[in-house]
Amino acid sequence: MAEPILPPPGRPVSLPDRVPSEQTAVCRLAHVLIGAACRPLWGPQAEGVEHLPPTGRVILAFNHRHWMDTLVVPLIVQKVRYPRFLGKEELFRNPALGWLMRQLGIIPLNRRRGDVAALRQATAVLEEEGCLALYPEGTRSRTGAPGRAKPGVAFLAQQTGAPVVPGRLFETDRFPEPVTMRLKFGPALRYSGDGGKESCQAFADKVLETILSL
Template sequence: MTLYNFAKKMFCLQFRLMGWKVRGVENMPASGPVILAINHVSIWDPVVAGCSVPRKVSFMAKEELFSLPLLGRLFTKLGAFPVKRGHGDMNAIRQSLAILKEGGVLGLFPEGTRSKSGEIQKGLPGMVLLMEKSQASVVPVKVRGTKRMFTKGWGKITVAIGKPLTAQMLKAPEGVENRREWIANRIMQAMTELPEAK
C-alpha cells in the first residue's frame, strides 16, 4: 500500500466518525485528465476533498508549506507540489500540465487563498489556461465544515462534487474582453450553485 493510499484510508475513517457527507461522487470521471476546482476555507480542504473522490489527486499548494522540514517532505511524498503565488509560476504550470497529460487528477484552489468569510470568492483564470492546454475537464467541488474542523466540524463536514465542465461547454460570448476570466467566473458560479451534501 502506498503512503497516499494509507493516509487516505486513515483520514476517511476519521472523517466518517465525524459525520462526513459526500454528494455527487458519480460525477467524477473514472479516467482521463481532470482538474478539481475546490473552494478554500481551511488547511484541511485538500485532505477532505482528496478523500472524497476515488482517484489519486495531486495538489498544487503554496510554496511556503514546502519550506517546513518534515511537512514539506511529506507533502511531496503525497504528490503535492509548490506554486509561487502572486505571479505566473512556470515550473508549477509545467508540473500541472505533466500530471494532466498523463491522465491524472490535479487539485486546485482557484480562489488563490483561503476565504476569511467562508463565502466562495472570485476564481483566478490560471485554471482556465491549464484546462485549455491539457483539454482536461474541470470538476467543481464545494467543501463545507472544515474551518476549525476538529473543534466545530463534527457532523458538519460536507463535500458536493459537480458535473464535469469542458472547454467546449464554457465558450465565452463574442465581445467578452477577458475570456479566461469569464470562464473562471462560470466555473466558480457552478461551484457556488452545488447543493449541500445531506
C-alpha cells in the first residue's frame, strides 16, 4: 500500500472554529472597496471562466507572482464562486490584518512545515461543497521563474475528490503600473493516483505545468 501524504503535526496560528460558508458583511464591503480601487487602473479580465463550476467542491490553483494575486482572483471569480484562500500565517500575526483575513475566509498556513490544522480547514471547505483557492508553489516567485510545486494540492484533491481548475495570472507582478491584469483558466484536472508521495508530487507537478502552459 502506498504511504499516504500526511504532513507532520505542528502548532499553527490559531484557527477559527470553521471558515465562513458565506461572504460576511465585512467581506462584501472589502470586495466593494477593493474593486473600486482596482478596476479603474488595472481592470482585471478573465478568459475561460466557463471552466469554473458554479456549484460543488472545487480547487482553484494559480501561479503566484505578487501579493496582488489574492486580491485580483476574488474580483474576477466572485460572481461565479466565492473562493477561500490558503494564506501564509505570518500575515495573521498583525492583529488587525489577521482579523480581516479571517473575515475574508483566508486560512493561515505555515509554509515551513506541514500544517495539519490548516489542511483540515481546507478539507472542510471542500467537504461543504465550497471553493478553495491556493498556489501550488506555496509562495510567490520573486524572480518570475516558477518554483517547485508542493503536494498539498494533490492531497486535498485525493482526500475530497474535488477537481482542480488551473488558472494563470498575468501582469500582476507589474503592480502598481496601470496595466490590464489578466487571469486565464483551463479545463479541470482530476487526481487518480494512489495517495502516495510520488503520486501526489507527480500530480502537483502536472497542475503547475498546466498552469504555466495556459
